[in-house]
Amino acid sequence: MDNGSNNLLGDFLRARRESTSPAQAGFLHAPSRRTPGLRREEVAMLAGVSNSYYIRLEQGRERNPSAQVLSALARVLRLDPDATEYLYSLAHPWARPQVETGVMDQVSPSLLRLVNLSRHAPALVLGRRFEVLAHNPLIEALYEGMTHIDHCVRMIYLSPAAVDFYPDWEKAARAKTAQLRTAVAADPDDPYLRGLVAELTAASAEFRRIWALHEVQARGNEIKELRHPRLGDLSLSWEVLSVSGSGQKFVTLAAEPGSHSEWALRELVESLTVPASV
CATH class of the missing domain: 3.30.450.180 (Beta-Lactamase)
Incomplete structure (x- = not known):
């Protein structure tokens, strides 16, 4: 769906990590850095998970994070309610309500x-x-x-x-x-x-x-x-x-x-x- 990517959860986490500044995450005196946003290890530390586990999430090698992990990531990445709901839907797609696919709408x-x-x-x-x-x-x-x-x-x-x-x-x-x-x-x-x-x-x-x-x-x-x-x-x-x-x-x-x-x-x-x- 995302230009051929089958790793929507990892793509989303990476994009939101890169758009979250160190100051927003509480690193008030962080030195200047070449790439925007937070480092993976910083997100992992703030979310209370190991760096290797978070890397697996972004790479799509871990696809079943717990609700506790998702809640922590939403907090660290400063997700609003809409973005948090989206994060959960990517992590647990089986929980999505079933929609009749391919049927075009008719107005009464x-x-x-x-x-x-x-x-x-x-x-x-x-x-x-x-x-x-x-x-x-x-x-x-x-x-x-x-x-x-x-x-x-x-x-x-x-x-x-x-x-x-x-x-x-x-x-x-x-x-x-x-x-x-x-x-x-x-x-x-x-x-x-x-x-x-x-x-x-x-x-x-x-x-x-x-x-x-x-x-x-x-x-x-x-x-x-x-x-x-x-x-x-x-x-x-x-x-x-x-x-x-x-x-x-x-x-x-x-x-x-x-x-x-x-x-x-x-x-x-x-x-x-x-x-x-x-």
Whole structure:
């Protein structure tokens, strides 16, 4: 899944070790070093395991660490709850919930009606593979100038306008890539997800760079910072509701009352309702 690697646990531990500074781990007066992050022996010492055991973990020769070892590694590497859950899923893949692999999502008629009834707010249905399964006309108006709007991850990496559309493109790309890695961990044999990672790896050097960071993040509510080509900078709340039993998400975007973003959304609504002059 990771560019041919079958050592996802070791790859993840190495990436997070290299991104954890000695100061973060409590080595306040560590001398300068040629390579970034912690040394293997430092992680082993702080986690209470032998250096040889930790090396076997990174090399993929030890694949069954105990819950106590995983908890210690999460602490040493300063993993947040999403990254900790991901670590456990890599170490104990048999504990993952079974997902029906290869079956594409279908949106129920009632959910489609809900999307179409959202006339004053951009609304969409997001599949578990990051596909935009349905959306109302306001989504197209909001994402004016963007390509690949039928897929959240492809849009960030393959749309030529993405770098300008997201004021902080790096933050947006890293968040979506971290969410993709979490989805892959939950269903590593899904051919669609495997193909998506292979496609983006071949098409984008930026994806290859960010994917190699091994960051993980669950999907949820967040603030979207966007730069509309006509209406300027927008700050919108991305509100997510899970659809029971489907893995799908119903998403709406809302603006703070009285803000420029609220005015911009009204402008988009009016642009869709006012007939074009002949």
